[in-house]
Amino acid sequence: MDTFGIWVAAFLTLGIISFLYRDNPWYKVCESIFVGISAGYWFVTLFYDNILGLFWRGVTSPDPHYMLLVGAVLGFMMLLRLVPPIGWISRWPLAFVVGATAGLYIINYFSSNVMLQVQSTLAPLFSTKFGQPIFEASLYDTIGNLVIAGGTFTGLVYFFFSKEHKGVFGGAARIGIWTIMITFGASFGYTVMSRMSLLIGRMEFIFGDWLRLIR
Amino acid sequence: MKQDLLLFGALIVIVAMIFLLVPKPIVFSTTVSYLIIGLILLALIFIFIRTINGHFVGRRIVFLFVGIAVVLPFFMKIHQPIRVSPEVQTVYDSTAQLKPGSKVLVSFDYDPASAPELQPMAESYFRLCLEHDLKIIIMGLWPQGPQQAELALQIALADSSIVKKKLERGIDYVDLGFQTGNEFVIQRMGTDFRTMFPRDTRGIPYDSIPLLRDVRNFSNIDYSFNLSAGYPGTVEWIQVAVDRYGLKLGAGNTGVQATGMYPYLRAGQLKGLLGGLSGAAEFERATGKEGTATFYMLPQSFSHVIVIAFILIGNAAFFLGEKNKARKEQK
Numbered sequence: 025m026d027t028f029g030i031w032v033a034a035f036l037t038l039g040i041i042s043f044l045y046r047d048n049p050w051y052k053v054c055e056s057i058f059v060g061i062s063a064g065y066w067f068v069t070l071f072y073d074n075i076l077g078l079f080w081r082g083v084t085s086p087d088p089h090y091m092l093l094v095g096a097v098l099g100f101m102m103l104l105r106l107v108p109p110i111g112w113i114s115r116w117p118l119a120f121v122v123g124a125t126a127g128l129y130i131i132n133y134f135s136s137n138v139m140l141q142v143q144s145t146l147a148p149l150f151s152t153k154f155g156q157p158i159f160e161a162s163l164y165d166t167i168g169n170l171v172i173a174g175g176t177f178t179g180l181v182y183f184f185f186s187k188e189h190k191g192v193f194g195g196a197a198r199i200g201i202w203t204i205m206i207t208f209g210a211s212f213g214y215t216v217m218s219r220m221s222l223l224i225g226r227m228e229f230i231f232g233d234w235l236r237l238i239r
Numbered sequence: 240m241k242q243d244l245l246l247f248g249a250l251i252v253i254v255a256m257i258f259l260l261v262p263k264p265i266v267f268s269t270t271v272s273y274l275i276i277g278l279i280l281l282a283l284i285f286i287f288i289r290t291i292n293g294h295f296v297g298r299r300i301v302f303l304f305v306g307i308a309v310v311l312p313f314f315m316k317i318h319q320p321i322r323v324s325p326e327v328q329t330v331y332d333s334t335a336q337l338k339p340g341s342k343v344l345v346s347f348d349y350d351p352a353s354a355p356e357l358q359p360m361a362e363s364y365f366r367l368c369l370e371h372d373l374k375i376i377i378m379g380l381w382p383q384g385p386q387q388a389e390l391a392l393q394i395a396l397a398d399s400s401i402v403k404k405k406l407e408r409g410i411d412y413v414d415l416g417f418q419t420g421n422e423f424v425i426q427r428m429g430t431d432f433r434t435m436f437p438r439d440t441r442g443i444p445y446d447s448i449p450l451l452r453d454v455r456n457f458s459n460i461d462y463s464f465n466l467s468a469g470y471p472g473t474v475e476w477i478q479v480a481v482d483r484y485g486l487k488l489g490a491g492n493t494g495v496q497a498t499g500m501y502p503y504l505r506a507g508q509l510k511g512l513l514g515g516l517s518g519a520a521e522f523e524r525a526t527g528k529e530g531t532a533t534f535y536m537l538p539q540s541f542s543h544v545i546v547i548a549f550i551l552i553g554n555a556a557f558f559l560g561e562k563n564k565a566r567k568e569q570k
Contacts, residue, residue, distance in 0.1 A: 044302045048243045069382040074419055132478035144506035211498045214515060218494030220542040221516040224535050225355025227309050235257050238313045239264040
């Protein structure tokens with residue numbers, strides 16, 4: 025059974041990779057299988073985990089959680105979108121979802137991505153912490169602190185459009201855009217590494233597990 | 240269509256020939272390995288010169304070179320030094336310094352598509368936890384996450400040093416499975432794990448699992464490790480579990496996400512980070528047991544060199560094209 029699975033996986037892997045040559049029926053077959061299986065997998069997982077696992081068992085347990093019925097009713101109302109004459113009812117659960125998500129996101133992002141990030145940017149340039157003796161930080165930390173302070177400041181200057189980017193201000197904006205470009209470059213480098221890793225994983229499967237050429 | 244069938248047939252013939260004629264496994268000696276590297280470099284120089292002379296390479300040639308760069312290193316015997324970065328060392332130290340019996344929550348928020356990067360991290364991390372007698376609680380916010388966890392767990396449990404311990408499911412480790420709801424699951428876990436995971440993957444009720452007897456919420460977790468490939472993932476764990484409930488969190492991320500995690504690392508919201516395949520290899524180095532990630536690093540390095548070479552060639556082609564255009568306009 026394992027061997028059969030490996031051959032099927034190899035057939036599908038090569039089918040998807042064949043797109044690099046050009047679009048072809050083999051690729052289309054593999055793509056359709058992937059989409060179909062993904063949809064089926066999601067449906068079954070959500071049914072057993074949510075509808076059966078959480079809702080049904082929760083409501084029918086000896087200590088029933090009737091609050092789950094509210095969620096079930098909202099979920100059912102969402103499905104009414106499929107009935108055009110009363111499709112407008114689906115807007116209510118949608119409003120609930122949007123409202124709850126927005127509320128949670130505002131708090132989470134403001135706390136984690138704004139306040140704490142601003143706080144960590146406000147670091148002393150030549151010390152490890154505020155209150156510590158000056159020049160206590162290592163050269164590595166000092167350079168890091170200077171880069172963060174300079175990069176943040178000049179990056180913000182670049183996005184300040186109420187003043188023409190000329191002279192000293194223009195120079196700072198130019199450093200800002202360079203900082204941003206270096207950040208994008210680092211991101212791109214990591215992305216290349218990530219994509220290559222996936223290819224390496226598949227190639228190891230083809231040449232190792234399937235063709236058995238790798239020790 | 241005819242051409243497609245012909246290529247398909249050719250592929251079948253090649254595969255049959257490999258199975259029948261090629262000796263297995265293939266291992267290149269160091270001399271042959273360096274010879275191959277030399278030939279690849281010569282080919283790249285040739286392409287570079289051709290590009291400068293105005294003969295641009297097609298995209299399929301680039302694909303071919305990347306393919307060669309990824310495949311050939313599998314057969315080479317070249318040692319590549321790996322240095323452990325501070326963020327990787329922090330994950331190791333945070334885990335290894337926990338007292339035996341401490342509870343570690345490991346969330347698997349990825350699927351098989353990201354397995355080449357994250358699976359080696361999972362295997363090494365489980366091995367480290369089990370070696371140090373830590374209790375592992377597994378869960379996932381992605382449907383296939385817990386299955387990936389089981390695969391990694393089986394590999395870790397098969398390790399000779401861990402087999403001796405005769406560890407038991409439910410006592411030493413437990414798999415709570417997947418739960419849908421993204422960050423709302425984390426939010427609910429902040430007050431009570433049981434509401435989100437009434438049973439483990441074997442259907443055993445939460446209260447009947449010995450390992451979970453004293454685990455109510457994040458305050459009963461000593462350290463947490465999140466393996467993430469996107470949403471929901473590390474960002475959501477930081478925003479809810481770390482910043483709201485004070486959970487200590489380390490993370491293993493795909494390379495695509497890793498750069499976005501460094502601000503959280505600097506702010507102290509993350510206690511350690513493994514970024515992409517290199518992070519996984521560094522972690523293997525830190526644990527002292529080389530595995531898949533270390534094996535993958537040579538193909539990774541080769542492919543990076545090829546990408547850099549083609550970026551240079553592409554830029555040469557671009558500037559050359561601009562120069563030629565300007566010349567033509569002058570004429």
